[in-house]
Amino acid sequence: MMDNKKGLSIVLCIAFALIGLCVGFFIGKNTVNKEEKIHMYLPVYEYNSAVDGSAVLNNDYENISSKQKLNKLVKCQYDYCKWVYSGYSTYTDEAWVMYDVSAGDVPEGGYYFYNHSKDKVIAGPFTDIEFEKPLSKSDISRKVIVSKENGYGLYDLVDMKYILELDCDYMQFGEDSNHVEVYNNQDNKISTYLIEGDSYMLVGEEAIPEGEA
Numbered sequence: 001m002m003d004n005k006k007g008l009s010i011v012l013c014i015a016f017a018l019i020g021l022c023v024g025f026f027i028g029k030n031t032v033n034k035e036e037k038i039h040m041y042l043p044v045y046e047y048n049s050a051v052d053g054s055a056v057l058n059n060d061y062e063n064i065s066s067k068q069k070l071n072k073l074v075k076c077q078y079d080y081c082k083w084v085y086s087g088y089s090t091y092t093d094e095a096w097v098m099y100d101v102s103a104g105d106v107p108e109g110g111y112y113f114y115n116h117s118k119d120k121v122i123a124g125p126f127t128d129i130e131f132e133k134p135l136s137k138s139d140i141s142r143k144v145i146v147s148k149e150n151g152y153g154l155y156d157l158v159d160m161k162y163i164l165e166l167d168c169d170y171m172q173f174g175e176d177s178n179h180v181e182v183y184n185n186q187d188n189k190i191s192t193y194l195i196e197g198d199s200y201m202l203v204g205e206e207a208i209p210e211g212e213a
Contacts, residue, residue, distance in 0.1 A: 040081050041073035042098065044116060057116050059083045059096055072119070078102035078109045086131035088141035094157040095122060097129065097144075111146070115160060122160055132177035143195065145171050145180075154180055159198050183208060 045058045045068040057071060060083075081100040096116055101109040112124030125148070132143040142158045146166070153166035164171070170183035174192055180200075182191045185208070192204040 040076040040079070042076060042081055042083055043073060044071045045069065046071035056092060059116070060085070074098075074114065074119070076100045078107075084111065084129075086141040086144075088131065088134055089138055091140050091142065091158050093117060094140075094142060095160050097157075098124075100125075110148075113155065113157065113160070123155065130173070132173060134177060143177060145173070147171075152182075154195070156198055161198070163195060163198055163200060164193070179203070 042059065045060075046055050047058060047068040048054070049056045055071075058068065076098075078100050079102050081098060084097040084099050086097075095113040098112045098114050098121070099110070100112060101107040108125075110125030110127050111129045112121045112126075114120070115122045123146075126146040127149070128147045130145040131141050132145075134141055140158070142156055143163070144155045144157060146153050146155050148166065151166045152168050152171035153162055154164040154171065155161070156163050164180065164182065168182045169185045172181050173179065174181045178195050180193050180195055182193065183189075184191070188208050190206050190208055191202060193200040194203045
């Protein structure tokens with residue numbers, strides 16, 4: 001009789017241990033799944049235009065008013081993200097700039113251009129960007145110098161396309177933001193372009209000074 005009770009106790013202990021393992025497995029699996037679903041989001045707000053009453057989207061959450069309401073949330077890919085502003089006037093329907101990077105010693109991601117009307121990223125990632133500085137604060141800041149591993153380029157936030165492709169070694173704004181200096185080490189020259197809207201014209205060339213190539 002004692003042997004039967006002892007055997008039953010062993011069987012019950014094994015059964016409870018297996019149940020515990022199964023419960024632990026499913027709890028752990030669900031926890032991992034929940035962790036995988038954690039994302040950062042960037043807010044997009046909506047308000048009515050004073051001109052015709054149509055809905056206008058805005059991403060400046062620091063200056064929202066009671067007339068604005070949350071329209072949607074844009075999911076980030078990595079661990080830290082934010083909207084980036086030029087500090088100058090912008091066009092209502094131009095692309096927005098998003099900074100989205102991962103944590104770690106070698107972060108992934110970077111700067112992206114986001115088309116809010118189509119709700120999608122249209123360019124990027126870039127390792128660095130530089131907004132144009134218009135002559136007047138009331139002028140639109142639409143041109144952005146972008147860089148990544150394969151070179152520098154010039155992007156138009158209003159037309160949402162490259163003016164100058166990512167194929168030079170270095171680029172900087174010239175005497176004003178309508179002039180862009182393009183450095184090509186292979187040709188050993190600096191080309192200066194005049195940018196007018198989405199078109200450009202070569203207005204000067206010179207050799208790269210010794211020591212700068």
